[in-house]
Amino acid sequence: MEKLITELLVDSFDHLGKLGVPVAWSIGSIDVMPGTTQKSYAQINIPNLQRVLYKTEEFPPFLAFAKALQQYEPYTTLFAEAPDENEKFLLDPIYIAYEVLRSHMEAYSQRGIEIALASQIAANLDDCIKRKIFVIRGWSPLAGFTSTQDEIDCGNGLVIRRYSEIDAYRIGRVFEDGSLDMFNIPPYALEWNKEYSFVGNKSDESSWQNHIYPTVRALRVLSPGKVAVSFTKIIRAGPGRLSPHGGGSVPGFVPHIFETNYELAEADYETLQALIKVVARTDLPNPVRIALDRVHTAVERPSLEDEFIDHIVALEAMYGDNLGGLPGGLSHKIGVRLAMFLYASVADRKLAFRKMLDALTARGGLVHGSNTLANLKPRYRDAVVWAGDAARASVRKALLEDVQLEKDYFENLIFSANIPTPSVKKPAKTKGSA
Incomplete structure (x- = not known):
């Protein structure tokens, strides 16, 4: 698998150069101006592959990768076993090639291969294929929230996780629809990561959102301060992992929260889990x-x-x-x-x-x-x-x-x-x- 991914990336970057894609781009950064607290955001400006390849009926690196992947026995077995209604579009070899290239470009700002990243992509893709699974990763920024811990298990499949400011900024950016960059994304978010079988029962991509409301409800009962989910997204589960992504939704009403004044104490973690079970x-x-x-x-x-x-x-x-x-x-x-x-x-x-x-x-x-x-x-x-x-x-x-x-x-x-x-x-x- 690593050889397939390496060849795909090397050939793709060579062809993209011929199509006019620049040698470097911005994947986003945040700097603080010296002597001030004012932040400077470098815009996320990754080349739009859909536009670049719009007039290209057949992209040779994708076709070569698809042909090679279709000769890989674990993939052909999975493709034959997966029912059409269970996210089988994720197994389309051209779609996989596009996602591999896109995830590399989102994580590395040069028109060239980054060896460690390519190895990670290959390992993740191979793991999904061999275990016949895909992953749904839901992400909902949690405005107003803070804690001393980086990760808090809610007990219902959701985890409250702390992100670095730059990671939150990059994830919050809606790459595909061309919307404006999203500044000041809260450092904490409710996250859902769940594996589903390609050959098992049909998944429900929206089921994880049903857990958000009782979780926020329990948080508001547990401690003072303002806390709210501002929006939800399904994002990539990680470089190379087979996962749907894109789209999003906003709750019916989101209060404007301009400060972080909701703090969850470590002693209240178990109480939070108990409350989540009963508030609904x-x-x-x-x-x-x-x-x-x-x-x-x-x-x-x-x-x-x-x-x-x-x-x-x-x-x-x-x-x-x-x-x-x-x-x-x-x-x-x-x-x-x-x-x-x-x-x-x-x-x-x-x-x-x-x-x-x-x-x-x-x-x-x-x-x-x-x-x-x-x-x-x-x-x-x-x-x-x-x-x-x-x-x-x-x-x-x-x-x-x-x-x-x-x-x-x-x-x-x-x-x-x-x-x-x-x-x-x-x-x-x-x-x-x-």
Whole structure:
């Protein structure tokens, strides 16, 4: 296989030179101007093979490669066994030749062969042919996200992976359709790599995208900050690997995220996997479903005030249903339920109760009065941020513990709680007392 690939590349570059393809091109670079933080992007300017070969009815290097490949026994066996409906176009020898040449040109900026790269291409192609597999690699930049780890397993086939800035820039460029270069691609992306058999069941190229929504949903429930997928693409799985690519899609609504303020702690990785499994359930109790939807949607709001209102609605959905059995008004009951549900110690419960009352007071001032976040008293501004943490914590606990919130759930929780009696200081003994 390595001999076939080497001959294909050497002959192709020789013919491309005769067709006027330059000896070098840009595969993209990013430089920082000295003394500044301003970045200079070198445009990706790889020769467009489709245009170069448009008037060439038969490209001799491709024909020679196709003839040689069709004499390679593992390839002929695979081609005979693969059903027509299972990505068989990937086995077309002319298509393979084009992809080999293209992947080399995207990774090496000279009109000549790079030996190590050619060897890698040959090894990857031979591996796919002999194992009778192709690979689907989905790629979705994750805006706003950061972590201390380079790779995080989501447990559902998706991996959160960190890319260098230049790799993200190059992958983000849509080579085939001539669109503009894509600047400032986030360093992290959701990635899907899955092998499919040419001779097995038909693959579903879009199935991986069904995992994106619950993953983002779980991320938003797990930690504060803004995180979103800006678009999705199917990209090449690696030089020489048989893989479909091209096309892409954009989610229904993508919030504009201008800063990286969502950080996933290493201690939360297992929790993320557990949340991903449950956020997509269709049988969630209505209060939990509403609260989950509001926590998810809050990230897409343009202002903190709007986020806060979503968080209050989430908390009221969780704790404001079936309010019989407790004394006091709505705010009092919601505060008591939240405190008892989330916390175990008396001190934490008292603090949460007061914070909930402050949050509801802040909501009233923002919605019905003339207040803004800027002129709220510090305790109420703190309660605005606290409400988001409380909403996420409430949804997380309900999901992970599979709380059904049946009627009288909170009352049973409250009235059966073993709350310690506060200690009372005994009065000091007076002089002369017995």
